[in-house]
Amino acid sequence: MYSHHSHSGDYVAHGVDPLEDIITEVKRRKFHTWCMTEHMPRLELELLYPEEKTNESSTEEDLKILVKKFEAYMIHAKRIKDRETASENGLHILIGFEIEGCDLEHMRYANELLRRNNNVLQFMVGSVHHVHNIPIDFNQEKWNEALKVSGNNLRQLLYDYFTIQRKMLETTQPLVVGHFDLIRLFLPDDMRVDLESGQVLSEGGTLVKDLESVMTQWSDVKQLIVESLKYVVSYGGVVEINSAGLRKGKVDPYPHRDIVNLSKEVTPSIRYVTSDDAHGVSQIAVCYDEMLNYIENVVQLKQISYLEEQDDGNIQIKDIFVEEVKRSEFWSIK
Numbered sequence: 001m002y003s004h005h006s007h008s009g010d011y012v013a014h015g016v017d018p019l020e021d022i023i024t025e026v027k028r029r030k031f032h033t034w035c036m037t038e039h040m041p042r043l044e045l046e047l048l049y050p051e052e053k054t055n056e057s058s059t060e061e062d063l064k065i066l067v068k069k070f071e072a073y074m075i076h077a078k079r080i081k082d083r084e085t086a087s088e089n090g091l092h093i094l095i096g097f098e099i100e101g102c103d104l105e106h107m108r109y110a111n112e113l114l115r116r117n118n119n120v121l122q123f124m125v126g127s128v129h130h131v132h133n134i135p136i137d138f139n140q141e142k143w144n145e146a147l148k149v150s151g152n153n154l155r156q157l158l159y160d161y162f163t164i165q166r167k168m169l170e171t172t173q174p175l176v177v178g179h180f181d182l183i184r185l186f187l188p189d190d191m192r193v194d195l196e197s198g199q200v201l202s203e204g205g206t207l208v209k210d211l212e213s214v215m216t217q218w219s220d221v222k223q224l225i226v227e228s229l230k231y232v233v234s235y236g237g238v239v240e241i242n243s244a245g246l247r248k249g250k251v252d253p254y255p256h257r258d259i260v261n262l263s264k265e266v267t268p269s270i271r272y273v274t275s276d277d278a279h280g281v282s283q284i285a286v287c288y289d290e291m292l293n294y295i296e297n298v299v300q301l302k303q304i305s306y307l308e309e310q311d312d313g314n315i316q317i318k319d320i321f322v323e324e325v326k327r328s329e330f331w332s333i334k
Contacts, residue, residue: 001288001330002033002306004176004240005098005125005275011038011073013051016280019073023080025281027091030330033306035176035275036080037096037125038073040110041066046133047102070097070113074120094122094307094315098178101128101168110172122315123307125240126174128165128182131157136183143186147200154191154208155198155218158183162224169231175307175315176273177232177239179254181215184245213258225259229267238305238317239263239270241295244277246287252298253291260299271305271317285330296322 008022009015019036026034042048045063053062077095084093099110114121129137134146150157161183169177189209192201198218208214216222232239242254250256263270274291278284295301301322308318 001029001031001285001325001328002274002304003031003276003278003285004033004035004094004096004273004307005037005178005242005277006035006284007038007098007277007279008036009280010076011069012279013049014279016282019076019080021281022278022284023084023093025284027084027089029285029333030328031091031285032328032330033092033094033308035094035096035123035125035307036073036077037098038070038077039098040100040106040113041070042100042102043106043109044102044133047100047130049135049138073097074117078120092309094309095120096123096125096176097121098125098127099168099172099174100130101126101164101172102130102133103164104167104171107168107171122309122313123175124172125176125178126168126172126237127178128161128168131161131164131183136161137185140186140188152200153198154187154193154200154214155221158198158215158218158221159224162221162228166224166228166231169228169237173235173237175237176275177237178275179242179244179277180239181255181259184215184250184254184256185248187214215256215258216262222262225262226266229259229263229270233267233270236317238273238307240275241272241291241304242275242277243285243287243291244275244283246290246294247276247283253287253294257294257299260301264299271319272301273305273307289331292322292326296326 007015008019009017010019081093100106131146132149135142147157191208192205194205245254303319303321305319307315
C-alpha cells in the first residue's frame with residue numbers, strides 16, 4: 001500500500017512519535033511506498049500554533065526553531081532513505097515536504113526550498129491550512145474566527161479558501177495536492193445558511209447537512225473547484241485521497257465524494273494517490289479499510305496511482321488497478 005503524506009513527532013510539534021519508530025511500523029505493515037513530508041517552516045509569528053510557542057507569546061526564536069527542525073528533518077530523512085534503499089526490503093521511500101500555503105510569500109518560499117534542496121527534497125504536498133491567516137484545521141473556535149472574517153458567510157469562506165488554494169497551485173504546482181477540501185473539517189452539520197447568499201443564519205434557512213453538496217451549492221465556489229481540478233491535470237499533478245478525514249470523524253476521506261464525482265465529470269483523466277497523513281505510529285494506515293471501500297464502492301475508481309522514483313532520480317506517477325491493490329499482503333497485517 002501507499003502513503004504520500006506523513007509527519008512525525010521529531011519535526012512537527014503536533015506529532016507524537018519519533019520518525020524512526022514510524023518507519024519501523026511502516027516496514028512491519030508492508031507498505032510499498034512511504035513518503036516523508038514534514039511541514040515547511042512558517043515565516044510569521046502570527047502563524048505559529050500554540051504548541052510551537054516556547055512561551056505564552058511567540059518570538060523570533062520560535063520561527064528559528066522551525067527552520068532548524070526542517071534542516072534536521074532533511075538530514076535525517078536522507079539518512080533513512082539511503083539506509084532503507086540499500087537494505088532492499090521492498091519499501092520505497094520518497095522525501096517531500098508539505099507546503100504552508102498561507103500567502104504568496106510562503107508559496108514562493110516553498111519553491112525556493114525545493115530548488116535549494118533538490119538533492120534531498122523530491123516533491124511537495126500542496127496544502128492550505130489558513131484562511132485570512134487563521135488556521136482552519138486547529139479547532140472550532142479558529143474555524144469560526146475565519147468564518148467571521150469572511151462576513152459570517154459560508155459561501156464567502158469557501159470562496160476564500162479555494163481562492164487561496166488556486167493561488168497555491170498556480171505558484172507552486174505541487175506534485176501532490178493535499179487534503180483538497182480540508183475546509184470541511186470544522187464545518188458544522190447543524191449550521192443554517194441562506195441558500196442564495198450563503199449567509200449564516202441563527203434560524204430558518206437550510207441546514208448544511210441537508211444540502212446535497214455544500215461545496216458545489218454556489219456556482220462561484222464550484223467554478224473555482226472545477227478550475228483547480230483542471231489545472232492540477234494540466235501540469236501533471238495528482239490529488240491525494242487522505243484517510244485523515246475518516247480518522248477525524250468525517251463521513252468520507254478528503255476529498256469527499258462530491259468533489260471526486262465532480263472531478264470524474266469535468267476532468268476524467270485526474271489521478272488519485274492515497275495517504276494517511278499520519279502524525280504518529282497509531283495513525284499509520286488508520287481507516288485504510290474504510291478508504292478502500294470508499295475508493296472501490298463509493299466513488300468507484302477502477303485504479304489509483306502512486307509515486308515511483310526512477311533510476312535517474314526523477315519521480316514518475318504509476319497507475320495500479322484497485323483489484324491488484326486488494327491483493328497486497330498489507331491488508332492481512334494489523
